[in-house]
Each structure stands twice: as structure tokens, then as C-alpha cells.
Amino acid sequence: MPPRNCALCDKARAIVKRPKTGQQICKDCFFHVFETEVHNTITEAQLFKPGDRVAIGASGGKDSTVLAYVMKALNDRYQYGLELFLLSIDEGITGYRDDSLETVKRNQQQYDMPLKILSYDELYGWTMDAIVSQVGKKNNCTFCGVFRRQALDRGAAMLNVDHIVTGHNADDIAETVLMNIMRGDIARLGRCTSICTQGEDTIKRSKPFKYAYEKEIVMYAYFKKLDYFSTECIYSPDAYRGHARVFLKDLEAARPSAIIDIIHSGEAFEIKEEVKATQKIQQTCKRCGYMSSNELCKACSLLEGLERGVPQAAITDRARKKLASEGGASENLRTIPYFQRPGALPPTAIVP
Amino acid sequence: MSSINVKIEFGGGLELLFSNQRSHRVSIPAKVPLSSKPEDAEKSPEDKPADITYLMYWLRDNLLKEREELFIENGSVRPGILVLVNDTDWELEGEGEYAIQEGDEIVFISTLHGG
Numbered sequence: 305m306p307p308r309n310c311a312l313c314d315k316a317r318a319i320v321k322r323p324k325t326g327q328q329i330c331k332d333c334f335f336h337v338f339e340t341e342v343h344n345t346i347t348e349a350q351l352f353k354p355g356d357r358v359a360i361g362a363s364g365g366k367d368s369t370v371l372a373y374v375m376k377a378l379n380d381r382y383q384y385g386l387e388l389f390l391l392s393i394d395e396g397i398t399g400y401r402d403d404s405l406e407t408v409k410r411n412q413q414q415y416d417m418p419l420k421i422l423s424y425d426e427l428y429g430w431t432m433d434a435i436v437s438q439v440g441k442k443n444n445c446t447f448c449g450v451f452r453r454q455a456l457d458r459g460a461a462m463l464n465v466d467h468i469v470t471g472h473n474a475d476d477i478a479e480t481v482l483m484n485i486m487r488g489d490i491a492r493l494g495r496c497t498s499i500c501t502q503g504e505d506t507i508k509r510s511k512p513f514k515y516a517y518e519k520e521i522v523m524y525a526y527f528k529k530l531d532y533f534s535t536e537c538i539y540s541p542d543a544y545r546g547h548a549r550v551f552l553k554d555l556e557a558a559r560p561s562a563i564i565d566i567i568h569s570g571e572a573f574e575i576k577e578e579v580k581a582t583q584k585i586q587q588t589c590k591r592c593g594y595m596s597s598n599e600l601c602k603a604c605s606l607l608e609g610l611e612r613g614v615p616q617a618a619i620t621d622r623a624r625k626k627l628a629s630e631g632g633a634s635e636n637l638r639t640i641p642y643f644q645r646p647g648a649l650p651p652t653a654i655v656p
Numbered sequence: 657m658s659s660i661n662v663k664i665e666f667g668g669g670l671e672l673l674f675s676n677q678r679s680h681r682v683s684i685p686a687k688v689p690l691s692s693k694p695e696d697a698e699k700s701p702e703d704k705p706a707d708i709t710y711l712m713y714w715l716r717d718n719l720l721k722e723r724e725e726l727f728i729e730n731g732s733v734r735p736g737i738l739v740l741v742n743d744t745d746w747e748l749e750g751e752g753e754y755a756i757q758e759g760d761e762i763v764f765i766s767t768l769h770g771g
């Protein structure tokens with residue numbers, strides 16, 4: 305095939321075909337449109353205001369590495385006036401997270417951003433390695449997901465930031481839309497396409513790569529020679545998500561616009577008020593102060609199960625009954641430090 | 657029979673299927689049977705220049721150490737793996753039908769591993 309000129313500048317040779325539009329463009333135009341689209345996503349959703357302290361959830365993987373690079377570039381170019389931080393969670397997975405954290409540490413140097421690493425061990429007293437040795441490989445993703453979510457918020461609070469940006473890309477969001485449809489989780493379906501989530505008492509979270517295709521993120525990292533880490537978690541990956549991903553990639557191969565079309569479909573769903581109302585009212589965990597829809601937050605329930613040797617307690621009814629029959633939590637049970645949102649008033653009474 | 661030298665790079669976690677080695681230099685035949693799939697090669701005596709589809713099967717048979725299904729699907733590179741020919745998206749170069757030239761650099765990057 306003869307080399308083709310860029311569809312945008314008509315000067316340089318095209319090197320990439322954009323999945324969203326089918327346009328064939330050159331390297332410089334690709335960098336420019338990729339960055340500009342992220343900038344447009346940010347400004348249209350009014351994600352930031354000058355002076356915001358923003359943490360980038362950094363795993364060392366491709367998405368968050370590219371996100372850190374692009375956030376820094378846009379912050380300089382368009383004078384967002386943000387103070388940027390890298391925030392990494394160390395789940396304590398030997399041979400996986402320790403390697404990817406090395407990548408994040410290099411990113412810290414390369415991008416000149418302060419880095420905070422918060423470990424499960426430090427926060428919960430349990431590494432994922434230790435959790436897996438007790439619960440096995442079947443339900444460990446439940447623990448990891450709940451613990452990571454809360455760890456990110458707590459890490460953000462330690463950095464005194466009020467906003468976390470994550471590297472979720474268009475493919476991730478389309479995949480979540482599909483999964484929520486397949487599971488009939490209509491309440492989540494209504495929420496999963498929003499670019500920014502903020503409950504009353506939660507730290508703001510947003511996804512500047514909401515409309516960025518995975519293909520373009522990887523191409524961007526490749527052409528910019530960005531340093532990222534890529535390997536699958538050594539503990540059982542989410543099989544259901546895996547199926548959704550393969551299905552989505554097959555759809556994309558047949559028709560590349562499928563990903564953005566699915567996101568638009570997700571955005572267009574109108575969720576009935578009755579469905580929204582089934583969401584429980586948020587309260588504060590009586591043990592650790594984190595937001596929760598029950599007396600105890602999920603992390604505290606899971607931790608109590610681990611500590612008392614009934615790790616399924618927060619997962620199955622049978623184990624929960626067993627735990628209840630043994631009486632309440634004892635005095636010296638390990639608990640998570642009390643959570644304080646940045647800027648929030650300290651709790652008036654210290655709750656046990 | 658003449659052969660061509662090709663530089664191969666694996667990235668994005670795909671190297672794990674290839675002895676965890678990112679860079680390889682290989683030498684493949686310049687002319688190959690019309691059907692790239694070795695299993696069907698005898699049935700197609702005519703020649704064509706070696707293309708990326710041929711290279712894909714060649715890599716499977718000579719360098720791949722495990723889990724073929726993560727590399728090849730339905731006679732092509734598995735969806736979610738990006739291919740670059742001399743730093744150009746293979747979608748601009750005819751994908752699997754691109755005829756490989758002496759000294760080409762072919763890069764395979766998985767997009768499917770961790771974010």
C-alpha cells in the first residue's frame with residue numbers, strides 16, 4: 305500500500321488509524337487530537353477549578369501512566385492551576401504489585417509529582433497475599449475491590465486532596481455498561497457512564513479518559529515511549545469481566561465505533577425514580593467513620609471476618625450467622641483508623 | 657530458498673507468551689505457500705511473498721511458548737493486540753496481507769493487560 309498523507313495536516317505520513325473516526329493521521333496530529341479531546345472532556349464536564357489538589361490513581365499500568373503524563377501536559381498548557389499528586393495503593397501482592405510500584409516510582413521522577421503509597425498492610429493489617437492464603441482464590445477479588453476503593457479515599461485524605469482522577473478508558477466504561485445490562489443491575493447502569501461521581505460525603509472521582517479508546521492510549525504510550533508495567537494480577541481475574549472484554553474486542557474488530565456507541569447508549573438510558581430509590585441511604589460507619597450504607601462499612605465487615613477467622617462473613621449468610629452466634633466484636637479486634645474527609649470537621653465523639 | 661530478516665518486538669504483556677523476551681530477530685522464508693496456515697499449506701502449492709499472517713503462524717510454531725489462544729484467533733491476531741509495521745499501524749498497511757520486506761520491524765502490543 306502506498307504511504308498516505310495525514311487526513312488532518314496533509315503534510316506528514318499517516319501512522320495511525322483512529323478507531324473512533326477511521327481517520328488516518330500522522331504522529332504529531334495524533335498527539336494533538338488525543339490531548340485536545342481529553343482537554344475538551346475535562347472542560348465540558350467542568351471537572352476542575354484553579355487551585356484544586358488532584359490525586360492521580362496510579363497503578364503503574366498503561367492507563368494511569370498515560371493519564372499522569374497527559375494531566376501534567378494539559379495542566380501546563382492550559383493553565384488549569386492544579387496541584388497534581390500520584391496516589392498508589394500497594395495491595396501486597398508479591399511479584400505483581402511490587403514490580404508495578406517500581407514503575408510508579410520512576411513515573412514520580414519522570415513527571416516530577418509527589419507520590420503517596422498506601423498499603424493494605426498499613427491500613428488493614430492484611431496484605432492480599434495473606435488474605436488469599438486465608439480465603440483462597442475464589443472470593444479474593446471482593447476483598448481487593450472493597451479495600452482498594454476505601455484505601456484510595458483514605459490516601460486522598462492523607463494527601464489532603466479532594467479529587468481523584470482514574471485511568472478508566474472508553475473500553476472500560478463500555479465493558480461496565482455491558483456487564484450491568486447482563487446482570488440486570490439497572491441502578492448501576494444509570495451511574496456507570498457518569499464522568500464524575502460524588503456522593504454527599506465522598507471524595508470526588510472522575511474519569512478524564514472516559515471517551516479515550518484503549519487502542520489510542522496504548523498507541524500514545526508507544527509513540528511517546530512511556531514507561532509502564534503490564535501483567536495480569538496473579539490472583540484469579542474477574543472472569544465475568546473477562547468475557548465482557550473479549551466480546552467487546554470482537555465487536556470493535558467488526559465495527560470500531562461500537563465502543564463509543566455503547567457508552568452513548570448507556571448515557572441515554574433513563575433510570576426510573578423507583579429504581580434509583582432502591583439505593584440505600586448513605587450513613588457513616590459506626591466503627592471507622594467511612595461512608596457506608598449499613599451500620600458497618602464493607603471494609604470493616606470484611607476485616608472483622610478475617611480477624612475472627614470467618615472471612616466469608618461479609619459474603620455469605622451462613623458465615624454471617626455463625627459470626628453473630630459467637631457474639632459481638634471483642635475489644636481488641638483490629639480496626640481501621642477513623643476516617644476524616646479533608647476539610648470536614650473532626651467527629652464530635654470518638655466512636656468505638 | 658531465499659529468506660528475509662525481520663525484527664520482532666512484543667509489548668504490553670504479550671512478551672510473557674514468548675519466553676518473557678521482548679526483542680527477537682528472526683529469519684523467515686521470502687516466498688511461502690498461498691495458504692499461510694501451515695496445516696493447509698500442502699493444499700496450496702502456489703507461492704506468495706511472506707506476509708504478516710504467515711509471520712503470525714511462524715511465530716506460533718517457532719517462538720510461542722504457551723497459550724496460543726491469547727495470540728491467534730480465527731486466523732488473525734487476537735482482537736485487542738495492536739500491530740505496527742515499521743512504527744505504522746498495520747491497519748494502514750493492509751493488516752495480515754502486508755508483504756514483509758527485508759529489515760522490517762514488526763511490533764505486537766497487547767492492550768488487554770492491566771490498567
Ligand SMILES: [Zn+2]
Binds near residue numbers: 311314329332
Ligand atoms: Zn498530521
Ligand SMILES: [Zn+2]
Binds near residue numbers: 592
Ligand atoms: Zn468501617
